Amino acid sequence: MITRLLIANRGEIACRVIRTAKRLGITTVAVHSDADAGALHVEMADEAVRIGPAPAAESYLDIDAILKAAKATCADAIHPGYGFLSENPAFVEAVEAAGLVFVGPSADAIRAMGLKDAAKALMEKAGVPVVPGYHGDSQNADFLAGEADQIGYPVLIKARAGGGGKGMRKVERAGDFKSALESCRREAQGAFGDDAVLIEKYVTAPRHIEVQVFGDAHGNVVHLFERDCSLQRRHQKVIEEAPAPGMTEEVRAAMTGAAVRAARAIGYQGAGTVEFIADGSGPLRPDGFWFMEMNTRLQVEHPVTEAITGLDLVEWQLRVASGEPLPRDQDEIAICGHAFEARLYAEDPANGFLPQTGTLAHLAFGDARIDTGVRSGDAISPFYDPMIAKLITHSGSREQALGRLRRALAETHVAGTMTNRAFLLALASHDGFAAGELDTGLIDRDVDALTAKPETSDMAVALAAIAALDLDPADPRLGWRLWGEASHQVRLLQGDTMIGRRLILHGHGSVTLEGETPFRLDNLVRDTTTIGGNSGSRGFAAGLVRYQSAGATHVSVLLGGASHDFTVPDPLTAGADIAGSGDAVTAPMTGIVRLIDVDVGQAVSAGDRLAVVEAMKMEHPLTAPRDGTIAAIHGEPGSAVEGGAVLIALEPDED
Template identity: 65%
Template sequence: MTQTFSKILIANRGEIAARVIRTAHRMGIATVAVYSDADAQALHVALADEAVHIGPSPASESYLMVERIIDAARATGAQAIHPGYGFLSENPDFVDAVEAAGLTFIGPSSGAIRAMGLKDAAKDLMARAGVPIVPGYQGESQDPDFLAAEAQRIGYPVLIKARAGGGGKGMRKVDAPQEFAEALESARREGQASFGDPHVLIEKYVTAPRHIEVQVFGDNHGQVVHLFERDCSLQRRHQKVIEEAPAPGMTDAVRRVMTEAAVKAAEAIDYSGAGTIEFIADGSGPLREDGFWFMEMNTRLQVEHPVTEAVTGVDLVEWQIRVAAGLRLPLAQDQLAITGHAFEARLYAEDPVNGFLPATGTLEHLSFSDAARNDTGVRSGDAISPFYDPMIAKIISHAPDRESARRALLRALRETHVVGTATNAEFLAALADHPGFAGGTFDTGLIGRDLESLIAETPPSDVHVAIAALAALGVDPGTPRLGWRLWGDAVHDLTFVIDGAPFSCRLALQSGGHVCLYREGAEALALTGLSINEATVHARTGSTNEKIEATVRTARRDTGLLISVLTGGIARTLLLPDARAGSAALVDASDSVVAPMTGVIVALDVVVGDQVQEGSRLGVMEAMKMETALVSPRIGTVSEVLCAAGDAVEGGAILVNLEAEAS
């Protein structure tokens, strides 16, 4: 391979930093990581050849500090900077500063980023280039009444979009005029907080939309190619959840027209490096050559790039580094082809049952299936910080056909085991098993329409409870004369806590290494043929002789022993309270609203004495780049307000109290 750079710095963290480091090392390039206080022990720091501390935990004081990153590159002798995605990756001023320092930016030019950085200007540019665009308003006027009138002219439903936005931030779907003012205020606030720009544009909301994007790549010698399309239609609140390549239902004719439009868009700004042209397509019927429109261009590597790598066999990070070093694209358009099908699911530390609130905590255990590629930036023992995006991993499957790839993804999700924080793994598995998704007939509204069934969580099965009880008691079935008693079985009564609610069970240890679980209102469950190899449990049920396999992990908490059991593709976590904790393991929050995570109060809607209804919005907090509404748990009167707009609050802090209900 022709020499590119000898050392590069990665101006990012987590999964993408680890991803870039691995490719750089394969290319024989030394790497420099940067890190904040919160990331001192992070995986990307451990993987890099060198690491430089750049500031406190908040991104605004570390990963967004341009001069500190450039100083780190100079001090370590790095020749180029890879921005990853997010943070400074689409900041043209950062590109200019990097180049002014005599370094190379591994990405597009600042001019290309500026051309596509504001959605309104980008749409005007694409229209002039002959690329179809969604009807809407992208002018300069930001008067609320004027924008409301434009929304009325365009016709509801409409999308309000922060012009400097991305990743669903600053985007609101509005179905009726009476909802417009509040949605506009929220979108502007989020746009200002996320991108420093409250300016919005209005677009017609396409009914039954599909989100299809084309990966493009250009070099500094005038060559631009596409690496086919990805379907990113499985979204929640405009944020991608599962992506795939190629798009289901894509015909050769539609692919040709769409990829030609994408290449035309990239050529219009003399694009160099990895980029993505995002289209919205009409999903009410089969894909049509005249049924898609330009939405925006992402002038960086996308989170979902591994599905393109899987079906093309191309390492996109390697291409980025080669192009930035002045080399030509390794392959011409006629040398690129699609092989098989790939999916990517984004595993997050979040709680689907609790409104997908981001979760923090220590990853007491983290293990993945060998059925898929697993790109992660964390390990067992690492903490999920409140300061950054709560992604744990990207799980990527690839197989010769779509159904085989889907089944591999489903297996991988069901075999992923995370202990110490809530995750969306079970939600992702339910989505991968959804009939609409399995059949390839879906649009961006699928999750919203079927959310209730997708997040439905069943209580722990008797098998979960029995294995948790074995772990709690430290039972080893290989122990001689296990369970033997002169006058009967060895019986243990246990009380577990799940989601704040206690329940009791009895476990009887019987001769021959058999056990029997008794729960009130349920038939007894007998387990036979028990064997435990480290954290893996094998057994059969006494009634049906069904084969059972489970993995179990434990972690000590102040309130007791946390026990997580994964069996049958479902993980359930039980707490065995410490006797000294008493009722501390049980929480009654009926009179209080607490901060669901560490963050900042951005709006407060109530004062002492206000009457509120169950579900009423009391305020809004921002954490992990997301706004979360704070709602009342019941009807009542506000008795205390313990925070103010702008306050930074810790997760679990009481924010608002209601008057106690009369007994």
């Protein structure tokens, strides 16, 4: 058995591997960049080694630095996690050349599945059905456009070395093909160092169903059933579940059989996932699914498989890498219940799901298995994926497991950065999803409803006012005055809206928020993160956090599953105009300028693309807020830009 394990990754997957390794009595070594010097995975490991500055290319992607760390700490094996170097065959070869064990498949297996075009050709030979499309070598733009015409629109352009939705675009019509192709190539080159693409027919009402497989060095291959990952946005998974809803034994046998054949075709060892696209326009069929790709690593969503099988997949990885046979035969693996996983991200769903940065002033989770790599007080940096945590629930039925997920999301409170928590809760409450009626287009069809912001109630404002004033409402002296009533005028900024109300303090845990209809709360009891009491005859409990960030006071209220965030304005500047002038186009977050599409003096129309900024491995187009003329450009392709900085200025609107 491996005795000393280096984890060549960060965040929640590094923490996940460390937990299992420690349970097995394996000494763990963490690596970290400068940005992660105080990270949770560093704290959890037995030893930690710095491998470089914050950019991944200079740290987590630096093979020499990782191998030096392994040598310095006398590690005998390296676990790659997922992402970064996990599917890099050159890394596998370097690890093995250094006399270390790589916890994963062989370099040959990774190469066989690493390029989607070659993988599809191999799968066809193995009798695995593949999606119709062009998977050849020619990368001429005109030739690819012609292939797309023959396949028939809509088509999907996919980076052959891609993953995670990067370098992937759905194209509805021929006129959009070449611009989409250019964008895919830029994104793929930046993320994978390979701008080659393939073209596939876009399956109408597609479902994304994948099969977990495991192989060992003794020729054994098993499957651990399927997962449904159809709830996606920008081709990135949002909520996953196992088993797949609507799956029959006949279809399961066909799909898992194809997955096992795929793994056997390349002599696969370790954990892998064979991904299929299925026709979701009706019931699942044995002839209605096609191979998309194989991920030659552990998947982000592996916990739902662990939940329904009762197995620890990281333990299986470590045992197989140590030369042991698979712990169980196929007939010893069974499905028990149903499981869901929701990915909690620092992002702004109402603004195109733009990734967010910030410090996690408060982080509290509902009742679920939580896989995370951060704690309260940690920062979400612009250098890495903005995942905060995965919430995993398991129960005897799909309905019960989904109900548990909804409750866990409703009870999760994050302050200090925007998150997709409310979006996840809306998605988990979606009638179609609850009924098992899902495909990869569900989110796009209902995105406006799923990202709608909740109305701010008088109760939320009253609670925010208490926190803004930092009051202890249970203090019996709070409402005492020699004459008149005790009250405070409170100003709260929510987005671009200034809220001004008066809060009357009655003492003994009672307050009234003045308004058209006065709103009273009684029996209030507050601590540092929660508040409870009565509204009329009904009791309530809410999350309530007051914190400092960027020199300002902020308040976050979690009430009835909805989160409401406020800034307490500086009284010296509270009357200032807070709205933008409309003359400036700013970077949505810290990143790299990839394109500038305009010149100074050029006339533009509202909605025209002006520039492209790449941040967190994704491209974000910046568009003109109104008709106008370009007055100035502050940046050039390849330059860095800070979030909120003015990149392009328009001539002032004379009106």
